[in-house]
Amino acid sequence: MAVQLDDAVDKRAPRIGKGGAPPSGRATGTPRTRTGRATPYLLLLPALLATAVFLGWPMVRNVLLSFQTLNMKxxxxxxxxxxxxxxxxxxxxxxxxxxxxxxxxxxxxxxxxxxxxxxxxxxxxxxxxxxxxxxxxxxxxxxxxxxxxxxxxxxxxxxxxxxxxxxxxxxxxxxxxxxxxxxxxxxxxxxxxxxxxxxxxxxxxxxxxxxxxxxxxxxxxxxxxxxxxxxxxxxxxxxxxxxxxxxxxxxxxxxxxxxxxxxxxxxxxxxxxxxxxxxxxxxxxxxxxxxxxxxxxxxxxxxxxxxxxxxxxxxxxxxxxxxxxxxxx
Missing domain, CATH: 1.10.3720.10 (MetI-like)
Structure with missing residues (x-):
């Protein structure tokens, strides 16, 4: 009987994190916040901007130039x-x-x-x-x-x-x-x-x-x-x-x-x-x-x-x- 009570308490008692902190949203099944979902994209943003400036824009200019007649005149x-x-x-x-x-x-x-x-x-x-x-x-x-x-x-x-x-x-x-x-x-x-x-x-x-x-x-x-x-x-x-x-x-x-x-x-x-x-x-x-x-x-x-x-x-x-x-x- 004592064992069954202990099991029931374990099932009903909320889990707490380290130091008594509330559990993370992922552990309790709550959805992630918008900031959490956007973090990977924010981290990639500097690299994407550098690629667009130093690679993407010259490529666009090169494509436009290929459809032009551009000689010395x-x-x-x-x-x-x-x-x-x-x-x-x-x-x-x-x-x-x-x-x-x-x-x-x-x-x-x-x-x-x-x-x-x-x-x-x-x-x-x-x-x-x-x-x-x-x-x-x-x-x-x-x-x-x-x-x-x-x-x-x-x-x-x-x-x-x-x-x-x-x-x-x-x-x-x-x-x-x-x-x-x-x-x-x-x-x-x-x-x-x-x-x-x-x-x-x-x-x-x-x-x-x-x-x-x-x-x-x-x-x-x-x-x-x-x-x-x-x-x-x-x-x-x-x-x-x-x-x-x-x-x-x-x-x-x-x-x-x-x-x-x-x-x-x-x-x-x-x-x-x-x-x-x-x-x-x-x-x-x-x-x-x-x-x-x-x-x-x-x-x-x-x-x-x-x-x-x-x-x-x-x-x-x-x-x-x-x-x-x-x-x-």
């Missing part, structure tokens, strides 16, 4: 000449635009494949090295990653200089005397080789360090079980490491695609898209047409088409991500 006379979709029709009907687009896609694919392959190998190497060697390699990767883009590009220009470059000197000393004064930015293929080497060198630290950090989350028991079953290095990677880190590979590959696709300072600083505009990618093409040739409306239209290509790739990545989440459920 209109700029000097402060004229606003609307031409509808004329800029887009001219660009899409130009064979040069499609050549540059194809070149950009191939350039991006080659760089991303090299970055991911070498980055994965270095990340797996970090996981196997001892503490001192891992620290040394990690410091070297961080220093390469921390170097400013223009500074790194300038170093590569010196290294591959036709007269005083270290690369030409080393090749000459090794017996390739024809390379003593070779112009690395004189042809399309050699210029892309230097640019690719630069971009891969700058991107490897991000992939390698992130992969190493991700491997530390894999239970060691999985590796021990795989080795007990007789699995070799490649089998362990394909059956344990890769399935466990598949979300990491998807996210990192997507980030590298965006980073390489919109690469501008490396290509422009090396040779400004030369020789003969044969190494122009879409960002360089938009800048050359817009600022270099003073066709600002045309450059704005090309930049919007570049964003459209990136959005298409983003949609494909999101589709893969959603499909993977559905398979895991």
């Amino acid at each position: 209109e700029l000097i006379q402060h004229l606003t000449v609307w031409n509808g979709t004329g800029n887009f029709q001219e660009i899409l009907g130009n064979e040069e635009f499609w050549r540059v687009t194809l070149r950009t896609l191939v350039f991006t694919a080659v760089n991303v494949v090299l970055i991911m392959a070498l980055g994965v190998l270095i990340g797996l190497l970090l996981a196997r090295l001892g503490t001192k060697m891992r620290l040394t390699l990690s410091v070297a990767l961080v220093l390469a990653w921390a170097m400013p883009v223009i500074a790194a590009t300038t170093v590569f220009q010196w290294v591959f200089d036709s007269r005083y470059g270290v690369v030409n000197w080393v090749l000459d000393q090794l017996g390739w005397h024809a390379m003593a004064h070779y112009d690395w930015v004189g042809t399309q293929l050699s210029t892309f080789f230097v640019i690719t080497l630069l971009i891969v060198w700058q991107s490897l630290p991000f992939v390698a360090l992130n992969l190493y950090a991700a491997t530390t989350t894999i239970p060691k028991e999985l590796y021990e079980a795989a080795r007990m079953d007789g699995a070799g290095t490649w089998k362990v990677f394909t059956t344990v490491t890769f399935p466990f880190l598949k979300p990491f590979f998807l996210a990192t590959t997507f980030l590298e695609v965006i980073w390489v696709f919109k690469a501008f300072p490396q290509i422009f600083a090396i040779n400004k898209g030369g020789p003969d505009r044969l190494t122009e990618t879409l960002p360089i093409y938009a800048f050359t047409e817009g600022v270099g040739n003073l066709h600002f409306g045309m450059g704005a239209a090309i930049s919007l088409l570049t964003i459209a290509v990136l959005l298409a790739m983003t949609a494909y990545y999101l589709r893969l991500t959603l499909k993977q989440e559905e398979d895991e459920l």
Whole structure:
């Protein structure tokens, strides 16, 4: 009977908070106040305002500019000449635009494949090295990653200089005397080789360090079980490491695609898209047409088409991500 009374008292007695304070509305089932519901939006407001000012407004201006004819004459006379979709029709009907687009896609694919392959190998190497060697390699990767883009590009220009470059000197000393004064930015293929080497060198630290950090989350028991079953290095990677880190590979590959696709300072600083505009990618093409040739409306239209290509790739990545989440459920 005493137990039943105690239970009845517990059920009827109101719950009180710490120090005798009344319970929160959520505990008693009362609705949250308007201020409580608005708090997350108030906290997001500064970031949203900054995004609207520094990203949204320039984007709106760029969209408006893409529907105008704005050359030097209109700029000097402060004229606003609307031409509808004329800029887009001219660009899409130009064979040069499609050549540059194809070149950009191939350039991006080659760089991303090299970055991911070498980055994965270095990340797996970090996981196997001892503490001192891992620290040394990690410091070297961080220093390469921390170097400013223009500074790194300038170093590569010196290294591959036709007269005083270290690369030409080393090749000459090794017996390739024809390379003593070779112009690395004189042809399309050699210029892309230097640019690719630069971009891969700058991107490897991000992939390698992130992969190493991700491997530390894999239970060691999985590796021990795989080795007990007789699995070799490649089998362990394909059956344990890769399935466990598949979300990491998807996210990192997507980030590298965006980073390489919109690469501008490396290509422009090396040779400004030369020789003969044969190494122009879409960002360089938009800048050359817009600022270099003073066709600002045309450059704005090309930049919007570049964003459209990136959005298409983003949609494909999101589709893969959603499909993977559905398979895991």
